[in-house]
Amino acid sequence: MSSLKPVRGTHDLLPDDIARHRMVTDTAERISALYAYREIATPIFESTQVFSRTLGDTSDVVTKEMYTFADKGKGSDTLTLRPENTASVMRAFMSNGMAREVPCRFFYRGPMFRYERPQKGRQRQFHQIGIECIGIADALGDVEVIATGAHILKELGVLDRTTLEINTLGDNESRDTYRTRLVEYFSRYEQSLSHDSRQRLTRNPMRILDSKDESDREIVAGAPEMGDAMNHTSRVFFDKVLEHLDLLGINYRKNSRLVRGLDYYCHTAFEFVTTELGAQGAVMAGGRYDGLIAQMGGPATPGVGWAAGVERLAMMIEQPAISNRPISVVPLGEAAFKVACKLVDQLRHGNFSIDFSVSGNMKKRMKRANAIGAVAALILGEDELDRDVVTVRNMHSGEQTEVALSSIEEHLTCYK
RNA sequence: GUGACUGUAGCUCAGUAGGUAGAGCCCCGGCUUGUGGUGCCGGUUGUCGCGGGUUCAAGUCCCGUCAGUCACCCCA
Structure with missing residues (x-):
């Protein structure tokens, strides 16, 4: 019984669900192509290290959400169903020696897997689309990536129901400086912090910044600002991103509390958020x-994506109209059935969608x-x-x- | 992993103080023996999530379990 229910x-x-999904993924593929992105598909499982080495040892994804299993065969690696696709794409980028072809722009779509407690908008197998722009160190790369995303959301009719929140994590130096200051500050309030945040203090202090605990928020209000810890390079970089977003008329809201769960991010971090999905x-x-590819053992190569x-x-989108509306062929009687078989075959080869109705x-x-x-x-x-016609x-x-059988295709053109 | 709420027909739900199940939609048949979508008439819907317990009697109360939803956590 339980085996009849999906896992x-x-x-x-x-x-109908597929129609909505295709609307999303096909639109994304089409729009990203306007920005010179090309589709890439990586396997849905990889050696576990592809993810464990890149996402961060303390991230929830690595510590408790990965579907990891032993491969068959002796001495083989542990495999993991991909929980996200950036690390896979970077692995593919290196595996296929594409480092000398940068910049590379990739679009992807497909299922991801995370062992999480299911909720609305959160499943154990879910689907993502994404783009990765590899090899562009300039802030213009960030802007292009964001612009591509905004364009897709606009095309889907949801852009004005989302808000782009943006922040900078700075380069490594700035990030380390800030991290030190944060730990120093929050340590003074350790006793007052929530249980979760006390753990974050050692694992990922930046996460305390977006804690939803009320007493945490009071403490966070007085926390050091990222901006104050940023070095000149990081500041200039972020300013350039914002300046060009303004130039393109892309609205955003700076959110200095916006941080990232995965370790490999630096500089620009952004999210399009909505209040419609709980x-x-x-x-x-x-x-x-920027550090990801080098960290994975490749040549130092910058990257940005979403x-x-x-x-x-x-x-969030409307149910798309049914795309293929067929023509039903309804034969009555043995003799008519045979003629209809040939007619149906002829029409299908003539690119008509035919529902052959026989029972x-x-x-x-x-x-x-x-x-x-x-x-x-x-x-x-x-x-x-008897008269070599068909009733349409x-x-x-x-x-x-009534249309003559001989000219039926021509007559039906208007139904294509 | 934690907490709260929910679980009755394919779907959306009702079921009143415990007395062995109902509506709408869908589906099927007929009005219409070669004509759908709107009408009328009739019909089938079901281990009441699963497993225990209390009771003469449980959809209704209790416990467990599974699943869903919401919040936390985390994230797309």
């Missing part, structure tokens, strides 16, 4: 990850044609057969006309 946190995507506000999030949740975006009485078949949204029904009975019923208007 916890996984969902079947029925035709606790899962982030619909698209990303940033710069990922977006397909399910979350799908919940039940005529009433039932017409009803079914209506239910699947057929644009027309071709009725082929003995009357028609417009399912919208109900009008019927």
Whole structure:
């Protein structure tokens, strides 16, 4: 019995669901192509180290959310279902020796897996789209990446229902300085911090900044600002990003409390957030990850990108209209059935979408044609057969006309 | 992993003080033996999430378990 239910946190995507997903992913693919991104697909599992070495030893994703399993065969690696795709794309970038071809721009889409407690907008198997821009160290790379994302959201009709929040984490030097100051500051309040935040103090002090605990927030209010810890390089970089966002008319809200859960980010961090999806506000999030490729053993190469949740975006868009509305072919009787078989084959090869309706009485078949949204029904009975014609019923208007079999394709062109 | 709430037909839900289940939609048949979408008439919906317990009697009360939702955590 329980085996008939999908595994916890996984969902079947029925035709209407798929239509929404495709609207999201196809739009993203199309728009990102306008920014010269090309699609790439990596395997859905990788050696565990691809993720464990890059996402950060203390991140929740690595410590408790990865689906890791032993491969078959002796002495083989442990494998992990990808919890996100940036590390995989970087691995592919190196595996295929693309370092000499930078800049590289990749778009991806596909399922990701995280062992989390399922909620609305949060599943164990979910789908992401994303882009990675590799090899551009300049702030213009960040701007382009954000602009691509904003363009996709606009095309999906959700941009004005999101807010772009942006912050800078600075370069390594700035980040270390800031981290030290934060630890110093929060240590003084250690007794007053929430249980979670006390743990974050050693694991990831920056996370305390976006704590939702009320007493934490009071302490956070007096915390040192990232801006004050930034060195000249980091400051100039961030200013350039903001300046060009202004130039492109992309609205944003600076949020000095915005931090990242994954270790590899530096400089720009951003999120498009919405209030429409409850606790899962982030619909698209990303940033710069200059140290990642080197950290993975490749040549020092800068990168910037984002990922977006397909399910979350799908919940925000309208249900797209059914894209293929077929023509139903309804033969009546043995002789007509044979003629209809050939007609159906001919029409399908002529690029018509055909629903060949062969079971039940005529009433039932017409009803079914209506239910699947057929644009027309071709009725082929003995009357028609005798005269080499077919009755074409417009399912919208109900009008019927008799058309010679020989010119049927031409007549049906208007239904394509 | 923690807490709260929920779980009745394919779907959305009702079920009153415990007395062995109902509505709408969908589906099926007929009015219409070659015509759908709007009408009328009739019909099938079900281990009441699962497993225990209390009781003469449990959808209803208790415990456990699984799942969903929301919040935390975390994140897309």
